Amino acid sequence: MSEAKIRLYVEHPLGQGQSVQLSRDQAHYLFGVMRLTLGAAVLLFNGQDGEWRATVVEAGKRGGALHCEVQTRPLQVPPDLWLMFAPIKKARTDFIVEKAAEMGARRIVPVQTDFTNAGRVQRDRLQAHAVEAAEQCGGTYVAEVTDMVRLDRALADLGERKVMFCDEALAEAEDTSALLDTPGPWAILIGPEGGFSERERARLHRLEAAYAVQLGPRILRADTAAVAALTVWQQTLGDWR
Numbered sequence: 001m002s003e004a005k006i007r008l009y010v011e012h013p014l015g016q017g018q019s020v021q022l023s024r025d026q027a028h029y030l031f032g033v034m035r036l037t038l039g040a041a042v043l044l045f046n047g048q049d050g051e052w053r054a055t056v057v058e059a060g061k062r063g064g065a066l067h068c069e070v071q072t073r074p075l076q077v078p079p080d081l082w083l084m085f086a087p088i089k090k091a092r093t094d095f096i097v098e099k100a101a102e103m104g105a106r107r108i109v110p111v112q113t114d115f116t117n118a119g120r121v122q123r124d125r126l127q128a129h130a131v132e133a134a135e136q137c138g139g140t141y142v143a144e145v146t147d148m149v150r151l152d153r154a155l156a157d158l159g160e161r162k163v164m165f166c167d168e169a170l171a172e173a174e175d176t177s178a179l180l181d182t183p184g185p186w187a188i189l190i191g192p193e194g195g196f197s198e199r200e201r202a203r204l205h206r207l208e209a210a211y212a213v214q215l216g217p218r219i220l221r222a223d224t225a226a227v228a229a230l231t232v233w234q235q236t237l238g239d240w241r
Contacts, residue, residue, distance in 0.1 A: 006030070006034055010045075016069070017068060022066065030042065038059055042054050042066055048075065052071050077106070079234075081104065083105040085108075086115075097129045099226065101130040104230070104234060107144045109187075114151075127144075163189055163210040164186060165207075167201065188230060190226045215228045
């Protein structure tokens with residue numbers, strides 16, 4: 001039995017004996033780029049049914065088919081954590097989405113703040129980056145990337161979800177010991193390159209469910225801050241403990 005070295009995300013139900021038809025792009029990747037042939041093994045996941053080992057049973061330039069044999073890993077759903085961030089330059093926004101998906105964010109929410117430079121985001125492109133990140137890191141769950149929403153709307157939609165608010169303007173770190181005693185659904189909020197406006201900062205500090213934090217003595221770039229905040233949360237309340 002050949003070793004499966006390639007992981008592929010598919011939008012298809014997975015189960016023992018299930019046949020999976022490949023799209024033209026998937027067939028090109030597996031057979032044109034990776035040079036797989038009949039009988040080769042591939043690991044499949046769809047974000048719902050875990051990871052499955054499958055065998056190539058049809059291989060063509062425009063299509064192909066795989067046959068599911070055995071589940072190699074169950075679905076592993078990450079903690080109920082959202083990353084909310086103000087989009088920045090294209091490459092760095094892509095980086096944030098990729099790292100958030102790798103690090104276990106369940107949902108990724110681009111937000112429009114008073115100082116956000118990006119006028120819009122291509123949700124489908126960012127979702128594709130989240131899929132690629134899951135393929136590379138061995139995840140069986142794919143983070144959902146939403147359309148960009150206004151910060152006011154995003155905060156209103158949180159319900160009882162708590163917010164870890166990264167405020168670079170804090171004169172000194174606030175007491176965050178309460179973080180250790182507050183499990184449940186959370187969101188991390190990262191501001192734009194210019195920081196939050198005074199209006200936004202005042203509203204966030206008034207929120208009962210918001211916890212303002214500092215990420216060290218230096219002001220971090222937005223993409224660095226996202227990774228740092230995700231690390232702090234995962235080590236404190238997430239599945240890294």
